Amino acid sequence: MRLLSSALVAALVLAGCHNPGAPSSDLLTVSAANRSLEIRNTSTEKVYYFVADKEKLALLDFAVCNDPTKSFCTFVDPGATKRISYSEFLADGSSGSEAVVYHWLLIRAPGGSYSYDSIRQLEVNLR
Secondary structure, eight states: OHHHHHHHHHHHHHHHTSOTTSOBOSSEEEEEETTEEEEEEOSSSOEEEEEEEGGGGGGOOOOOOOOTTSTTOEEEOTTOEEEEEGGGTOOTTOOOOEEEEEEEOEEEOTTSOEEESOOEEEEEEOO
């Protein structure tokens, strides 16, 4: 019984180290602190992403990156973390209360072109 209770306490302590408030998907975990987003790639693949001001989504002309050689394709390497300042994605006049992080994997097709697997979405509270 003592061994079982020790194992239970250890499991609860380890679970307490995880940030349950950080939105996550099968590829990324995103958190907000110090006026920046921290995007952590928890997968073994390069993850492409696009961050947007939730208040201004209707005004965006968003195209999914499907060619990793293009300069507008932003990504996070496997196991890496990127910090993105709020000023990089918040629009002028925005209250800056929420961001949306769209993200996907690129799959190489026969012939050398790429396509994305599925577009995932995480909403992040910035306050």
